[in-house]
Amino acid sequence: MTLRLPLQVNHLIDLLSGSGHEAYAVGCCVRDRLVDLIPAEWEVCTDASLAQAASCIQNELHIEPKQEPNSLMLVVDGVSLRVTTATFRQESSSSNPKPDLSDRGLTVNAIAYHPVKGLVNEFHGLEDLEGKLIRGIGDPDIYFRRNPFNMLQTLRFSALSSCRMDRSVASSIHRLAPMLSGIPAERASVDFCRILMCSNAAGTIRNYFDVASALIPSLAAPLEREANLPALVARSLEHCPPDLTVRLALLLLPIERQKGAVTGALAKQAALDFALDSLTAGYIEQLCGAYDTFIPTSPTKMKKMIAQYGKPLFQRLILFKKALIYSGQGSKVDSILSLHRSNLLLGDILRNNQCCTLRELAVGQEDLTAEGLSPEDAKRILPQLLEQVWAQDSLNTREKLLPLAKRLAR
Template sequence: MLLPQDAKKLISLLRSCGYKAYAVGGCVRDFLMGTTPKDIDIATCALPEEMETVLKNTDIKYIETGIKHGTVTAIVNHTPYEITTFRSDGEYKDNRHPENVEFVKNIEDDLSRRDFTVNAMAYNDEEGLIDCFGGKEDLENRIIRCVGDPDTRFNEDALRIMRALRFSSVLGFDIEKRTAESIIKNRALLSNIAVERIYVELVKLLLGDNCEAVLLKYRDVIAEIIPELKPSFDCAQNSVWHIYDVYTHSVKSLAVSPKKDYIRLAMLLHDSGKPFVKKTDSNGIDHFKTHPAVSYDIAKKVLKRLRVSREIFDKVTLLVKIHDEHIYPDKRSIKMWLKVLGEDMTLDFIDVKIADMKTHNPDKVSDTCSTLRNIRTMCERIIADNEPYKLSQLKINGNDLLSLGYNGSEIKKELDYLLDKVIENEENNNREYLLSLAKNKTV
């Protein structure tokens, strides 16, 4: 494995002082998969104070980031490297943190406490790969498997349930049978985990290439986090426009949407209100009038509970609220949306509609999908050509209206009116013409 020179330097330094040291965990997994790891974590038999002595004697800066758990962060060429003493964990009482840790001398004991076999490997140049639990074979077979007993691992740290789903989604791995069964059985333990940590794992899961399979197979786990989605499970949509139940449609539309966290959250929640407004007519056809408004209320509740940022909250709720609105393949319609939403959100709105439509009945919506793609192209061209659709592009401004006798809220109202005139016909964006329109209203 081609470890970075600075990581090699730290490992060699510890070894030269008589301590065992290895690169461990996710970085080893990433190297074996042929990808560049974001971080290199190092494990050693040296105690924290022994690590500090080694680093101090070689003038390497360090921070005591987790001394209680045996972690010191060395800073080499402005890059942090976490170095942690081999340890075994004590009893877990909160399904998240061990009550205490015990430092041990063997890398095998340290690896045995880790979550999944693919993350329980170690490496250094002298000894090569240390793989006590078949992690390399599971990597080759694309399998997520707990180290040891799955129930024990998930009861120790329930966040591992979400990590397993996230790895399956991001890496495209299957979850081994016993591990999968334990995930379902222990899903209620997620209630003991901080929502902020769950949200981080959920978003990574939603952005994975294999998210559709994971969200469908482990929907009961998702319902532990977002119980508001449970009514959509198996909620039929008997209509010529649909071929999937509400939840399946939502997941499939999510999977074909752009990889933006707020868009994928919006797709997950965009039809959550349908089960609550479902009406079946005398012909057995289902209707879901007003579902965007109900979905909007559900999305607000879910996102507040997950404590998302204000930016994410605003974007997701807006997209859920307007996902069923119409946009037409003409410049006026597109520019009106650009005026209201701005450039980025208008493109996002169109992307949401495309993803939503692509997972309707393909026999009924192929023309609509094609039209929406054309609308997106038109929108991009309007933006690129700087065609007017916002107040700053008008040939007159508020000062001009002020000089004509407008004041206060009248100015904004008149500018909006004039912008609508320009959106109707770009040639109207002429200073003399706009001033004449405004003057006529003051006469």
């Protein structure tokens, strides 16, 4: 089997080999390439010490790699490379020493590749990839206890590739999920958000909601109250396109609903506690807070609401409401028919680029003051002009709005 590696990876392997060392691409990057995914970084394992590898890289590439625990990191022409050390052993059936991959935890991670020497597949990871199966090498608990982040990375690969966990791996993740509550939220949120953006995010949340509640403790209470919660959240994700903000709002909404009145404040706090940025947390608050808000089906009222939320967030609100109603969790104020009408109306507004906000008006405060209006009158009249344009979009020209502004100022 031949794999196409980036030129930078081939060059690094050649560089180390030319200095008398063994070197292979290894681990998750090889696994991802085998299933047509794009690796975030490329790992090259070598029998050289890190000091020897660093010296070789500095002498030949004139790059000083970043020293990290047990590895070197460097970026060459936009490609992230990680150099790790490995034990190589000589097998009687082969003249080429091969890396020992027994500590890679999962069979699909225990695959190495050399552009000339080919694939190292001692633990049959290639066959497991072809069979869409994730199996452990020995006891999966050892792999996940060694680094709890491995649980999130395994879930992400499963969600991306649609590979299923075998019973021992799945049981290990369920058993050790509480360990995730002790890891830094800043890093956990990045990995978890990547899972939410995968094509099979819904299935992952349905089967591993205990992982989500370990990372976001405020999900534990609604889960205790409603045993069917994982299925409900998963169903809403199935009806939601890959928009991270909307998917996060769908996940965090149960925190709000268990308290009765839905304001969005609890969801926002949960988002901030999970180290999400304040802008995203604010959007989540607005989406959840609009749970019981009716989406208008008349142009003027919809444009007024768009002015309140802004076009990008209002589009997300439609997605949020649709996902909830199609999953059986919609508010009493919503119906499939009314949301369908709202969605068609929104499409017309966006397609025709109709004015919804003060920023989109054909005139601004400076234009009105240039016509002789006082700054106070200009500031007072602009919202009135906007309301006129909401009702009749063809008014949104300088030629029509300036005379109208003067009449309103009298």
